[in-house]
Amino acid sequence: MVKICCIGAGYVGGPTMAVIALKCPSIEVSVVDISVSRITAWNSDQLPIYEPGLDDVVKRCRGKNLFFSAEVEKHVSEADIIFVSVNTPTKTRGLGAGKAADLTYWESAARMIADVSKNDKIVVEKSTVPVKTAEAIEKILTHNSKGINYQILSNPEFLAEGTAIQDLFHPDRVLIGGRDTPQGQKAIQALKEVYAHWVPEDRIICTNLWSAELSKLAANAFLAQRISSVNAMSALCEATGADVTQVANAVGKDARIGPKFLNASVGFGGSCFQKDIFNLIYICECNGLPEVANYWKQVIKVNDYQKSRFVNRIVSSMFNTVSGKKIAILGFAFKKDTGDTRETPAIDVCKGLLGDNAHLSIYDPQVTQEQIQKDLSMEKFDWDHPTHLQPMSPYGTKQVNVVWDAYEATKGAHGLCILTEWDEFKTLDFKMIYDNMQKPAFVFDGRNIVDAEKLREIGFIVYSIGKPLDAWLNDMPAVA
Ligand SMILES: NC(=O)C1=CN([C@@H]2O[C@H](COP(=O)(O)OP(=O)(O)OC[C@H]3O[C@@H](n4cnc5c(N)ncnc54)[C@H](O)[C@@H]3O)[C@@H](O)[C@H]2O)C=CC1
Numbered sequence: 139m140v141k142i143c144c145i146g147a148g149y150v151g152g153p154t155m156a157v158i159a160l161k162c163p164s165i166e167v168s169v170v171d172i173s174v175s176r177i178t179a180w181n182s183d184q185l186p187i188y189e190p191g192l193d194d195v196v197k198r199c200r201g202k203n204l205f206f207s208a209e210v211e212k213h214v215s216e217a218d219i220i221f222v223s224v225n226t227p228t229k230t231r232g233l234g235a236g237k238a239a240d241l242t243y244w245e246s247a248a249r250m251i252a253d254v255s256k257n258d259k260i261v262v263e264k265s266t267v268p269v270k271t272a273e274a275i276e277k278i279l280t281h282n283s284k285g286i287n288y289q290i291l292s293n294p295e296f297l298a299e300g301t302a303i304q305d306l307f308h309p310d311r312v313l314i315g316g317r318d319t320p321q322g323q324k325a326i327q328a329l330k331e332v333y334a335h336w337v338p339e340d341r342i343i344c345t346n347l348w349s350a351e352l353s354k355l356a357a358n359a360f361l362a363q364r365i366s367s368v369n370a371m372s373a374l375c376e377a378t379g380a381d382v383t384q385v386a387n388a389v390g391k392d393a394r395i396g397p398k399f400l401n402a403s404v405g406f407g408g409s410c411f412q413k414d415i416f417n418l419i420y421i422c423e424c425n426g427l428p429e430v431a432n433y434w435k436q437v438i439k440v441n442d443y444q445k446s447r448f449v450n451r452i453v454s455s456m457f458n459t460v461s462g463k464k465i466a467i468l469g470f471a472f473k474k475d476t477g478d479t480r481e482t483p484a485i486d487v488c489k490g491l492l493g494d495n496a497h498l499s500i501y502d503p504q505v506t507q508e509q510i511q512k513d514l515s516m517e518k519f520d521w522d523h524p525t526h527l528q529p530m531s532p533y534g535t536k537q538v539n540v541v542w543d544a545y546e547a548t549k550g551a552h553g554l555c556i557l558t559e560w561d562e563f564k565t566l567d568f569k570m571i572y573d574n575m576q577k578p579a580f581v582f583d584g585r586n587i588v589d590a591e592k593l594r595e596i597g598f599i600v601y602s603i604g605k606p607l608d609a610w611l612n613d614m615p616a617v618a
């Protein structure tokens with residue numbers, strides 16, 4: 139029986155391995171992690187991450203051919219194929235701080251593999267890593283190889299949170315990069331056979347190592363660039379009276395452009411887009427390509443601009459101050475159908491409002507009070523380290539109240555902001571919400587999910603991203 143071990147039981151390691159176990163009953167899959175609490179949760183009824191469809195997949199395989207364990211070394215030494223799916227955060231100090239990928243977790247995983255291995259291994263990069271990481275990993279593994287042959291493959295993951303299981307069941311493509319040597323090609327073939335259990339052959343792409351590593355960074359950069367492009371247009375729409383939804387629809391009908399990923403928003407979030415673009419920028423700079431680096435920097439600049447533009451809209455609409463005012467925040471996760479808050483635009487918007495002394499009442503169906511308090515007191519980039527290594531939040535923010543209901547959050551509020559597109563926000567009783575709010579009552583829709591006209595009929599003053607402005611907002615000072 140082929141044995142697979144995955145190091146890192148996170149948003150990628152957990153779901154990807156659960157799907158491999160489900161689709162390949164003849165393969166034994168172990169997922170290991172240094173975080174004992176995370177492993178305990180994977181073995182319980184309350185999985186450590188919220189992902190539609192995941193519970194069912196885990197229940198069907200756990201204890202049969204899918205195992206979660208904190209005995210990292212034992213499972214690594216027994217495995218034929220080792221996936222490494224550990225964190226690759228942005229460096230917070232030293233050379234390349236704020237841009238380069240921090241490969242500490244990767245390096246310690248590689249050293250451990252080298253220490254405990256007794257037979258030949260295929261080591262698969264599942265984490266997103268800088269181009270040429272495989273070369274460094276190879277050096278660590280072979281430094282003290284005891285005659286063991288290691289084949290490194292790059293097999294980046296393209297799943298998106300909230301749709302991870304469907305993405306894994308029906309991937310647009312599976313990408314496998316390896317060395318152009320007979321042993322490298324044999325390793326590619328071995329991994330291909332795993333995916334071939336359920337992925338059509340024409341969707342499994344094989345390349346050299348560096349193309350696979352770079353394709354992952356490129357794909358995320360292209361996706362983020364689309365969002366920054368449409369968000370840049372949204373600012374121009376507000377200035378001219380055009381409607382960004384109509385513009386995106388018209389633009390996306392062009393088959394060369396396509397309709398997906400053109401929703402204007404308060405800004406993109408998530409653990410990867412910004413991190414991976416910073417990584418790309420750093421690699422360009424290191425390769426003497428400042429013009430290329432500057433091109434990609436702009437994608438992040440526009441994203442930051444979009445978030446601060448949103449805060450400025452709120453403050454300027456509400457008589458240029460939100461000091462002492464209650465603002466309801468509906469949605470804190472970086473997108474719907476996940477409890478993940480890493481790099482969510484809600485953090486920047488909330489911090490911006492708190493900076494103007496607002497009182498926030500926050501509701502998200504999947505994010506805990508503890509997480510929200512932690513996020514609002516954490517420094518930039520600290521969020522992407524294993525939980526047990528993250529700094530403890532020294533104090534919660536007193537101006538923040540986390541509640542378990544949208545109606546409770548909006549009671550007595552001066553304004554409400556929608557920051558995550560949860561379906562349940564589309565069907566709220568806005569008449570009841572209006573009646574319970576201070577007047578004038580404001581809605582700032584950062585996801586364009588409400589029917590602005592209906593809300594205006596109720597009496598709200600409504601701001602939607604990239605839409606023709608309410609007369610009230612038109613009269614307020616321009617926002618930078
Ligand atoms: N979150 C996502 O949707 C996607 C993430 N990725 C990439 O996958 C990688 C992992 O991301 P996530 O799963 O989101 O991270 P995560 O933080 O959810 O999980 C990583 C896990 O690795 C564990 N870990 C760290 N060092 C370890 C070691 N030496 N030995 C054993 N366990 C160790 C941590 O305790 C943590 O539980 C990153 O490189 C990310 O860029 C790629 C595609 C999608």
Ligand SMILES: O=C(O)[C@H]1O[C@H](OP(=O)(O)OP(=O)(O)OC[C@H]2O[C@@H](n3ccc(=O)[nH]c3=O)[C@H](O)[C@@H]2O)[C@H](O)[C@@H](O)[C@@H]1O
Nearest residue numbers: 295296297298299399400401403405406407408410472473
């Ligand atoms: O490497 C990764 O981590 C993953 O990053 C993204 O997946 P994810 O961040 O989970 O979610 P997305 O659906 O891409 O959304 C990212 C952010 O962009 C925002 N977004 C997305 C689409 C859109 O049209 N507009 C928009 O503002 C979302 O609300 C969210 O904040 C990619 O879509 C995945 O292919 C990739 O594997």
